[in-house]
Amino acid sequence: MPFLVDPAIPAGSLAVTGHPALPVGDExxxxxxxxxxxxxxxxxxxxxxxxxxxxxxxxxxxEAEGWIAAWQGEWEAGAGAHWALVEAGSDALLGRLALKRFELQGGTAELAYWMVPLARGRGLCTRAVAVVTRWAMDEWGFHRIELEHATANRASCRVAQKAGFEAEGIRRSVWLQADGRHDAHLHARVRPGS
Ligand SMILES: CC(C)(COP(=O)(O)OP(=O)(O)OC[C@H]1O[C@@H](n2cnc3c(N)ncnc32)[C@H](O)[C@@H]1OP(=O)(O)O)[C@@H](O)C(=O)NCCC(=O)NCCS
Known part of the structure; x- marks a missing residue:
């Protein structure tokens, strides 16, 4: 059945840019x-x-190779983009950022991240989130990017706030973790002026 509106992101348009490498400052x-x-x-x-x-x-x-192959496969399938955040020069792994669950009709995706312990606490995750979000909205045309974290994960909540992802509410008891059920905060950024 045909859609009544054109897709926010036309099929195949992400492949035109290829999977980008994006600098996060000089570091x-x-x-x-x-x-x-x-x-x-x-x-x-x-x-x-x-x-x-x-x-x-x-x-x-x-096992880790299997995860990486799956992340690479998501890009090939047009379903997501997964980046390694590495130190400029040494290429040492500092963290991971991912845009998952691409929904190209509406132009939405979900952001995820982690940082290795030694790279935390210097604002790098927040800067990398800003770089990915800017690219996704300005170059690919995503309209809305969501981000979720357990309400108990204060560091992740702070990253979301600093990167301009407004809090939209709490999804109750949504995640089952090793220590039991957790509520999740939903945050999102919407492309300005659209
Ligand atoms: C969450 C995570 C990615 C943040 O990475 P980071 O590079 O340290 O993030 P930033 O330095 O950009 O910002 C962290 C902010 O959280 C704050 N913070 C850190 N620990 C905190 C805590 N326990 N309580 C409250 N705030 C905390 C920092 O002070 C900083 O805020 P500030 O700049 O206002 O001082 C990192 O801690 C991590 O990988 N944690 C484990 C995995 C994880 O939680 N992944 C996210 C799942 S949703």
Missing amino acids: ALLRPWLLTDAAAVREAFSDPEIQRWHMRRADSVA
Whole structure:
């Protein structure tokens, strides 16, 4: 059945730009994942805070390679874009940012992130969120980007606030984590003037 409105993002238009690499100031770069990042991803998921809020652990490098292949596959399928945040120069892994659940008809997506422990607390996640959001809205034409975090995850809430994602409400008891059920805060940014 035909839609009554044109899609916010025409099919195939993301592929025209390719999966971009995006600088975050002079210090870091968001680039597509490589299978060779798997050992660093496995190490990141040994951190209790990442395990706590992402509800996964990686038991082997091969398992982490599988995740990276799935992230790469989402881009190929037009379903999402996943970036490694790496240190400029050394290419050391600092974190992960992802735009997931592309819905091109309405132009919406969901943002996710984590940072390795040593890279936290210097504003880098917030700056990287701003870079991805600007690219997604200005270059790809996304209209609305959502972000969710457990209400108990104060650091993530602060990142959302600092990056201009307005709080929209609480989804009650939505996540089952190792320590039980958690409420989630929904935040979103809407492209100005649209
Ligand atoms: C959430 C996370 C990505 C933030 O990364 P980061 O690079 O440290 O973020 P920033 O430095 O840009 O900002 C962090 C903010 O949170 C604040 N913060 C950190 N811990 C906090 C806490 N326990 N309570 C309240 N605020 C806290 C910091 O003070 C800072 O705010 P400020 O600039 O006003 O001082 C990182 O902590 C992380 O990876 N945590 C584990 C995984 C995770 O939570 N992922 C998100 C799931 S939704």
